Amino acid sequence: MARRQGSHSDITGPRVRAAALxxxxxxxxxxxxxxxxxxxxxxxxxxxxxxxxxxxxxxxxLMHDHMQELLEKLPAAAPDQDPxxxxxxxARFHIRFHLDRPDLVFIAYMELRxxxxxxxxxxxAMRRRYEARLEEILCAGELAGEFRIRDVKLTxxxxxxxLTGVNTWFREGGRLDREGVEAIYRDLVLKAVGAE
Amino acid sequence: MARRQGSHSDITGPRVRAAALxxxxxxxxxxxxxxxxxxxxxxxxxxxxxxxxxxxxxxxxLMHDHMQELLEKLPAAAPDQDPxxxxxxxARFHIRFHLDRPDLVFIAYMELRxxxxxxxxxxxAMRRRYEARLEEILCAGELAGEFRIRDVKLTxxxxxxxLTGVNTWFREGGRLDREGVEAIYRDLVLKAVGAE
Numbered sequence: 001m002a003r004r005q006g007s008h009s010d011i012t013g014p015r016v017r018a019a020a021l022x023x024x025x026x027x028x029x030x031x032x033x034x035x036x037x038x039x040x041x042x043x044x045x046x047x048x049x050x051x052x053x054x055x056x057x058x059x060x061x062l063m064h065d066h067m068q069e070l071l072e073k074l075p076a077a078a079p080d081q082d083p084x085x086x087x088x089x090x091a092r093f094h095i096r097f098h099l100d101r102p103d104l105v106f107i108a109y110m111e112l113r114x115x116x117x118x119x120x121x122x123x124x125a126m127r128r129r130y131e132a133r134l135e136e137i138l139c140a141g142e143l144a145g146e147f148r149i150r151d152v153k154l155t156x157x158x159x160x161x162x163l164t165g166v167n168t169w170f171r172e173g174g175r176l177d178r179e180g181v182e183a184i185y186r187d188l189v190l191k192a193v194g195a196e
Numbered sequence: 197m198a199r200r201q202g203s204h205s206d207i208t209g210p211r212v213r214a215a216a217l218x219x220x221x222x223x224x225x226x227x228x229x230x231x232x233x234x235x236x237x238x239x240x241x242x243x244x245x246x247x248x249x250x251x252x253x254x255x256x257x258l259m260h261d262h263m264q265e266l267l268e269k270l271p272a273a274a275p276d277q278d279p280x281x282x283x284x285x286x287a288r289f290h291i292r293f294h295l296d297r298p299d300l301v302f303i304a305y306m307e308l309r310x311x312x313x314x315x316x317x318x319x320x321a322m323r324r325r326y327e328a329r330l331e332e333i334l335c336a337g338e339l340a341g342e343f344r345i346r347d348v349k350l351t352x353x354x355x356x357x358x359l360t361g362v363n364t365w366f367r368e369g370g371r372l373d374r375e376g377v378e379a380i381y382r383d384l385v386l387k388a389v390g391a392e
Binding site for chain 1: 224225344349353356357358360362364365372379380389
């Protein structure tokens with residue numbers, strides 16, 4: 001993403017993004033104005049345009065960087081790692097990553113409709129790359145005879161939805177801590193593919 | 197919900213709700229004005245208030261009636277029905293019901309944040325009643341020794357998220373028809389609780 005150089009913009013740029021994220025998550029992209037975003041970080045409406053050309057660029061940049069971080073942080077498999085261990089690592093990673101970023105996850109799902117077609121295509125391709133990583137694990141498990149899966153593509157989508165759903169109900173300080181939640185989801189995922 | 201009597205309002209009332217649903221799903225609740233909703237059904241802004249006192253009432257009424265229909269249509273279990281059959285029936289019902297109402301499902305999740313606290317409490321209680329129906333099936337399966345579940349509450353949330361996720365990727369006329377999708381999700385759900 002284009003950003004102004006220098007220490008001032010290095011601080012203000014992230015503050016603009018954080019404010020946009022907060023406001024989009026609270027009110028929805030379409031209901032938030034550039035003026036509101038500027039107000040939130042104490043800038044005049046005109047000054048905001050030094051940091052971003054428009055609201056669509058802000059939305060795209062938030063969603064793009066979120067997907068990029070997701071793809072980069074997903075642990076790569078060791079060549080000899082067995083599919084069960086890889087699936088477990090995927091499940092635990094997915095839950096941890098998503099619980100840490102509730103607003104971004106909410107926006108990444110809900111505001112797809114507000115991306116321009118070109119921007120949507122980019123985000124969609126990144127999503128598919130992420131899904132392909134899980135699909136690959138499921139295929140490997142099938143081939144190794146460790147998993148029993150009726151439809152790899154559909155199981156990929158089902159497992160991702162199940163894991164992401166943790167964001168809709170998990171509250172810090174509740175009955176289960178993150179480690180406990182991860183362990184239970186791990187168990188559900190392995191059982192769902194017939195590996196346990 | 198309060199409605200004017202007579203044949204004219206009986207036709208216009210549902211059209212107002214349908215227009216609000218369409219616009220909320222497309223642009224988000226906060227971005228849609230009463231004037232836009234009126235325009236969509238060919239009413240003046242003033243005339244719209246004959247059908248609904250405000251936008252919040254429209255949103256609440258859409259979400260409330262959606263949850264009520266969900267609760268009413270969910271098949272009741274026969275007293276002697278075994279937990280596996282009940283779980284399968286729940287999974288199939290949930291998928292069919294949600295695939296038929298993509299806009300309502302989207303709004304029911306996304307616009308919770310825009311309900312007043314009182315309205316939120318009502319919808320939340322209805323959600324919990326629906327979740328309790330699944331939880332009851334899972335408990336029955338555990339007690340009967342047919343299911344292996346580590347945490348009934350969390351498995352309830354995980355299965356509902358997995359099943360609802362079908363709305364994010366299913367497209368009519370794709371590789372799988374609804375019957376095929378239902379069969380695969382049924383298999384995933386039964387395996388996830390250790391019943392297959």
